[in-house]
Amino acid sequence: MQDKAIQAAKHLVGNSRSQIVNADLIAVVIAVTNGEPRSLTIEQAHALPSGPLELGHRSLQSGLRAWVERQTGHPLGYIEQLYTFADRDRTGDEHVQISISYLGLTREEQAERSATHGWRSWYDYFPWEDHRAGVPPVLPDILMPRLLAWAGDAQDPNMSHDRRQRVAYAFGLDDHDWNEELVLQRYELLYEAALVEEAVRGRDNGSPRSIPGRPMIADHRRILATAIARLRTKIKYRPVVFELMPPAFTLLQLQRTVEALAGRLVHKQNFRRLIEQQDLVEETGETMSATGGRPAKRFRFRQAILAERAVAGTKLPLSRT
Amino acid sequence: MQDKAIQAAKHLVGNSRSQIVNADLIAVVIAVTNGEPRSLTIEQAHALPSGPLELGHRSLQSGLRAWVERQTGHPLGYIEQLYTFADRDRTGDEHVQISISYLGLTREEQAERSATHGWRSWYDYFPWEDHRAGVPPVLPDILMPRLLAWAGDAQDPNMSHDRRQRVAYAFGLDDHDWNEELVLQRYELLYEAALVEEAVRGRDNGSPRSIPGRPMIADHRRILATAIARLRTKIKYRPVVFELMPPAFTLLQLQRTVEALAGRLVHKQNFRRLIEQQDLVEETGETMSATGGRPAKRFRFRQAILAERAVAGTKLPLSRT
DNA sequence: GGAGTTATACTCATAGCGAGCATAAGGAAA
DNA sequence: TTTCCTTATGCTCGCTATGAGTATAACTCC
Incomplete structure (x- = not known):
């Protein structure tokens, strides 16, 4: 036809x-x-x-x-x-x-x-992204002052206000919360503000200021930021975490992995509740004598879930603890 | 360095x-x-x-x-x-x-x-994707029987069961609901089952059966499916619908647009609630004498929202009405 | 045996959302 | 003009998901 x-x-x-x-x-x-x-x-x-x-x-x-x-x-x-x-x-x-x-x-x-x-x-590469132990010092000590200075340095008040807004949104100032998914936005703001080495590379930068975060060649760090952002978003609605886990694991190990990715802590009890009620895992029967404390049951990912639902909804309980 | x-x-x-x-x-x-x-x-x-x-x-x-x-x-x-x-x-x-x-x-x-x-x-191109007026007849009349037959035709019982599962998930059989986002999965299943023309193209297809949906060259229809899926997902958490709207519109027009994209109807009152409480729109002051019925207020998209939140959360109320 | 640590079970309160009822305000038909 | 139909708009109800906290349980190490 x-x-x-x-x-x-x-x-x-x-x-x-x-x-x-x-x-x-x-x-x-x-x-x-x-x-x-x-x-x-x-x-x-x-x-x-x-x-x-x-x-x-x-x-x-x-x-x-x-x-x-x-x-x-x-x-x-x-x-x-x-x-x-x-x-x-x-x-x-x-x-x-x-x-x-x-x-x-x-x-x-x-x-x-x-x-x-x-x-x-x-x-x-992104020391400002790890909030598991609270706000990393590099943020209030180095980055925020410089970002705000950069916002203030804008040509006209409009642009200044706009920059200030973007910084507030991306870095959780004012009434905004810290949003761990905005990895790329933050990197790009820092780039614009010439606060990452890639931005000043090759340029005649008068006084080489100490700039946090390890650089990479070309735009590789930008790509890494994209990947982190994608992963932080994705773990919330797809069971991809399990790709990163060993065949058997305790719920705390799973939680630590999620926290490592998200760069923030989650509420332990709620985390368990969410994982269990979604039938994502099943007990192996073994237990694990932990570093200290009551032994934990070991779990494995239910492969069946892939066939059954193909795409389930894994959800991350957020917490500001 | x-x-x-x-x-x-x-x-x-x-x-x-x-x-x-x-x-x-x-x-x-x-x-x-x-x-x-x-x-x-x-x-x-x-x-x-x-x-x-x-x-x-x-x-x-x-x-x-x-x-x-x-x-x-x-x-x-x-x-x-x-x-x-x-x-x-x-x-x-x-x-x-x-x-x-x-x-x-x-x-x-x-x-x-x-x-x-x-x-x-x-x-x-995708007649099976429009569920605004209920389940389109092409699904129960033509596609489902053929898909199930295809699942049954598999070599071994395992593969058969797997196919049947995937069909059930993608097309909302058994205890699955119809998920409008699975546009690409559905297209790919139909492709696998040789129920779209692109799959049998050039092949020596014995009896040319009537196959629903207009074909496209190369893999263009597949790309279109990808786009629809992306858009259906995206309207739920980003205010992209407004790119498709005229400068001023009534809430019903906005709703109709969303429904057109999602291929399903939404609960009117809840839709309004969601839109309004998110401060995505503001009244223009005018009203619009509708096709019939009480005149509706006209709204415009709040550009401010882009600057303020940069990325807001637009949400679609789902409904099976 | 007591302290410290982690595991696990529940409870509580609230926000969000699916659904439905009720009323308002137009136009068209009777 | 009255009635009816249609859309607009406001509000209530009930359930579920989820953030947060309390209470035990079960080990290890002194």
């Missing part, structure tokens, strides 16, 4: 002119070990695993898996596309550089040391 | 080998007019506006805008990236074809007729 129309439209899709485009695949691979959320890095923790899309790759995902395994020896489980960026190629010739970024979740098992790659806490 | 490490990592990002990659930009442009959600199409409604990424484009977004305006004369407002796909190029030569798809929202104003492009109700 309508073959003519389809035929006529073909040229729009598979166009004949071949372009000069480079495509990179970039992976943010996350694991949580000992209550620390970590990201897989290469090049002395300055870059995310990545590599060009090649003809041998059957798909974007398989290409990504190949690169990560080649560079780090780590196989990937759950994978999800994050975002695609484009830049005029930095090499100067007329190329367009496309970066397709992915979020991957695994467990950090074979902790083999390597000079080139390794796991790094994501709070090394 | 760490300039050496950064330098060393450079080659991983801007790699020197240039690849043979084509990148297309594909747009799903949505408007809602007279209670019908419509998508901008070209080539006799068989394709989405699209075109190759070119060197002249400053960014992916601007490239996309350029293509849509060139092909349809329609300027775009809100834009959001959807997904990036890759296929081995169909032309056979060793190229990788990348498609970067976007969702755009506008209003269908200049309804200029054109032979090549136009607006088409998205329910022409």
Whole structure:
């Protein structure tokens, strides 16, 4: 049917002119070990695993898996596309550089040391994002004063007010609460305010001020921020946390993992209630003699849930404790 | 700092080998007019506006805008990236074809007729998705029997059970409710079951059965499904509906728009409550003499909300009426 | 055996939301 | 003009989800 129309439209899709485009695949691979959320890095923790899309790759995902395994020896489980960026190629010739970024979740098992790659806490890159032990000092001591100064420095009062509003919203000032999902917004504000190294890099920055948070090459830290934001959002409505857990675990371990990701604490009893009433887990029968205190039952994720509901609603109880 | 490490990592990002990659930009442009959600199409409604990424484009977004305006004369407002796909190029030569798809929202104003492009109700492509007037007959009459037959036809009982589960979840059988967000899952199931034309296209399909839903070239219908799913999810927590509304509107018009998108009806009083208590709108002062019945107040979207909260929480009251 | 620590079970109060009833204010038909 | 139909708008009711706190239980370590 309508073959003519389809035929006529073909040229729009598979166009004949071949372009000069480079495509990179970039992976943010996350694991949580000992209550620390970590990201897989290469090049002395300055870059995310990545590599060009090649003809041998059957798909974007398989290409990504190949690169990560080649560079780090780590196989990937759950994978999800994050975002695609484009830049005029930095090499100067007329190329367009496309970066397709992915979020991957695994467990950090074979902790083999390597000079080139390794796991790094994501709070090394974003120290202002960890609110598990209260507001991190870097916020009130360094970032907030500078952000507010930056807002005040704006050309006209309107822009100043606008900046101030955005800062308040992103960082939970005034009547706003701290919203752990706004990782990217915060990073971008800090970038605008030249409070991250990437923003002043290469620029003639008069007095090099101490800037918190470890930088990365190119826009890798921005991609990491995107991944964290996505993950913090996603754990609230999809049972992805389990990708990060060992086969059996206690509810406290599960809670610590969630807290590590969210960067905030949750109410213990309510957390249990939520997890249990959603039938996400089942008891293994064993118990675990904890570090101290009453032994905890061990649970495993109910694989059945994937088949049954395919997508359940995992919810995170929030708390300001 | 760490300039050496950064330098060393450079080659991983801007790699020197240039690849043979084509990148297309594909747009799903949505408007809602007279209670019908419509998508901008070209080539006799068989394709989405699209075109190759070119060197002249400053960014992916601007490239996309350029293509849509060139092909349809329609300027775009809100834009959001959807997904990036890759296929081995169909032309056979060793190229990788990348498609970067976007969702755009506008209003269908200049309804200029054109032979090549136009607006088409998205329910022409997905007749099973419109539940505003109850369950569409195509579901019980045609699709469900065939889907269940397909599930039953599986090789082994396990696969059969699995298929049957997925169908039940996606289409709201058994104790599942109809979930309007699962547009893509439903399309993919129908594709797997060879119940959409794209799945049997080119294949030697013995008896050409009548298959519901208008097809599109390549995987454009799949992209449209992705867009609809995204939009149906998004209207529930972001005030994006307003991109589709005229400057002033009644609450019923707003409700009809939401219903058109969601493909289901909402409880009128609760809808008003939700909209009003969120301070998303303000009265213009005028009233509108409706088609029949008491005149309604007209409202406008509170732009302030964007600055104030940047991201508010718009919520859709669900209903099975 | 007592202190400290974690596990686990309940209770309570409230906000949000699905539903429905009731009234107001127009136009069209009788 | 009266009645009826239709949409607009206000308000109440009841349930559920969830934030928060209290009370035990079951171990380990002194």
